[in-house]
Amino acid sequence: MLTSIGGDWAVRFADARSAALPVTDLAVTRGDAVFETIAFFDGRPQALDQHLDRLAGSARKLDMAEPGRNLWTATILSAVEEHPPWPELSVKVVLARHHEGDDGMVRSWVHVEAAADHSTRRNAGISLATMSRGVTRTAAREAPWLLMGAKTLSYALNMAATREARRRGADEALFLTVEGFVMEGPTSSVMMKRGDKLLTPAPGIGILEGTTQQNAFAYAPSIGFEPVYADIHRGELLTMDAVWMLGSGSLALPVHHIDGAEVSADPGLTRLLNDHLRFGHHA
Amino acid sequence: MLTSIGGDWAVRFADARSAALPVTDLAVTRGDAVFETIAFFDGRPQALDQHLDRLAGSARKLDMAEPGRNLWTATILSAVEEHPPWPELSVKVVLARHHEGDDGMVRSWVHVEAAADHSTRRNAGISLATMSRGVTRTAAREAPWLLMGAKTLSYALNMAATREARRRGADEALFLTVEGFVMEGPTSSVMMKRGDKLLTPAPGIGILEGTTQQNAFAYAPSIGFEPVYADIHRGELLTMDAVWMLGSGSLALPVHHIDGAEVSADPGLTRLLNDHLRFGHHA
Known part of the structure; x- marks a missing residue:
């Protein structure tokens, strides 16, 4: 499950296997992007706002714009809903610059998967x-x-x-x-x-x-x-x-x-x- | 222009726009990969062997296997040949782990593009x-x-x-x-x-x-x-x-x-x- 948010923070849903980044993407070539991994236990997010607060702090350190909190929260919850239910889910939220030099262009993706078993x-x-x-x-x-x-x-x-x-x-x-x-x-x-x-x-x-x-x-x-x-x-x-x-x-x-x-x-x-x-x- | 080398170092050519990495790729999620950027001036590589030596050194620091020198050199030269001629080309060679935990699986890609103008x-x-x-x-x-x-x-x-x-x-x-x-x-x-x-x-x-x-x-x-x-x-x-x-x-x-x-x-x-x-x- 992947949600892509474009320059105008439009939301697009895609299968993780088909969602892909060009090899020229700055997230790939420079690791110049920030992320959070949010756990969902029995469908409920663990410390969602704290994660998004920290993501906002990371984005500031990298001088990146970010989407509004409500849009991001809604997108994350929708992405989880699209995933088959599972006791422990792991949701990775990434905020990345698109192309080198293109400082204003930022995008985000949300990837949901079954969490690793830590028991x-x-x-x-x-x-x-x-x-x-x-x-x-x-x-x-x-x-x-x-x-x-x-x-x-x-x-x-x-x-x-x-x-x-x-x-x-x-x-x-x-x-x-x-x-x-x-x-x-x-x-x-x-x-x-x-x-x-x-x-x-x-x-x-x-x-x-x-x-x-x-x-x-x-x-x-x-x-x-x-x-x-x-x-x-x-x-x-x-x-x-x-x-x-x-x-x-x-x-x-x-x-x-x-x-x-x-x-x-x-x-x-x-x-x-x-x-x-x-x-x-x-x- | 992109050349992908799989686990058995098979070579595949693809257009850069269509060549892409899943958002779950370790190169994306962890920047756990090494690279070199090799300049070609008038079609001739600048210090190709020195770059591949340094790439091999980087790969050792990250405990990654690498393809043989001859295969890598041939792939780079072929990738450049597939690109329209240009006075200054920039060739990015990346060696990356594929998936987390999957330590034996390594792949490489070679991306050729017109170099930035530094004159x-x-x-x-x-x-x-x-x-x-x-x-x-x-x-x-x-x-x-x-x-x-x-x-x-x-x-x-x-x-x-x-x-x-x-x-x-x-x-x-x-x-x-x-x-x-x-x-x-x-x-x-x-x-x-x-x-x-x-x-x-x-x-x-x-x-x-x-x-x-x-x-x-x-x-x-x-x-x-x-x-x-x-x-x-x-x-x-x-x-x-x-x-x-x-x-x-x-x-x-x-x-x-x-x-x-x-x-x-x-x-x-x-x-x-x-x-x-x-x-x-x-x-």
Whole structure:
């Protein structure tokens, strides 16, 4: 299922197999485009407005115009309706420049597909390999053109880090600043539990603002946890009471090893978080 | 003109307008692909083998299989032959993973088009705006998963830096390490003249090895210049006898201003370099 929105934001429906981009498209040749992946559980979007807010922020970082919120929301919901019902759907929304130099021309597409099955990882957990993201903790503030914190199609580095993690025998990478501060995974946020606190790095460090992490933080006080944005050094990771990687589709994946060393787990809290993230209301 | 090479490296010719990638292709969704742009002047490729060597190096950095050199060369030459003759052609060669998870499946396409006209910039020169690339000068050596020095489709950052340069009233960006060492432009190498030396940063600093810069270096001794790879700090730029940005299609573009300050020029040497780069033999 694909919806294409032209220069005047007209909506067109097409089958994903027939919907295609010319090899000269800037989204292809330059990865000069932004995106969001929105999960639908039992037909209901997870944090739709938060995703569209973040997409708008990414678009601003790339100086791109975007369609109106109502049109985008309606298009996404229509695209999902066109897809056969499925317990977990994944909706990718892309906003892209069309041709080089043609700065005013922007288009968007919405692609709906059955989500990958994360149930095994949600139960059994994953292992992480930490590695440098090559940037200082102030790079994002000092150099906005680096697009740290924008969700662009330029993910070759993220994919290479994931391959490096697998090469080291781990499931996922966890990026650190050059000073050793914890950032994020290539496609997920990190959250930790210490005592009665839930911790995550502040977005100013040059990471994506995680919609799933924000939902977990909004939920935290109701179950007796204080949500805290903090600088967390790599050395502190193994002292945490629990660590999770959070994503829109995967939700909260418990971490059982970091760089080969075991970390504590909290299966009860993991279940509570995932039930909330999956079934809770995140308007 | 597009040539597609499938899993068994079969060659297929198609019109560029009809050749297209599904929106689910990894080249689109992740920019997880590598490329080269090869200039053909009067039907002759500029540094074809050097480009294919660098493409092979990029492919290794991304753990991708590549077609044999002979097949690739033959396909590129055939694709150019299918295109109507033109004084300056630009040939983009892309090597991409097909689908996520499908690590063995790789494909390539070759797209031929009339090159942009760089004659005005070659004569009148360009202005630069320096800006941080956010990385230290040792990042590329310490963290190969950052893909510094690989020519991937993930160019959103490069495009954002170019927009930032234009915002500052300059034509192009010039990246610096966080320590202030000169790196490269978003789509070109930098070369400088000081006395009887031609200078450029060493690739180990995390930049692409410039094929056009390498050709200029190979030519340098024959016109009385010593080619030198060196660490060059931003502060040294204005003291140079001349500065050029080098690209496969643009060749040597003389720089007349850096961050608003005038830099010296050497029109005679610029002409000599461009005549060599355009007409010389670079086998």
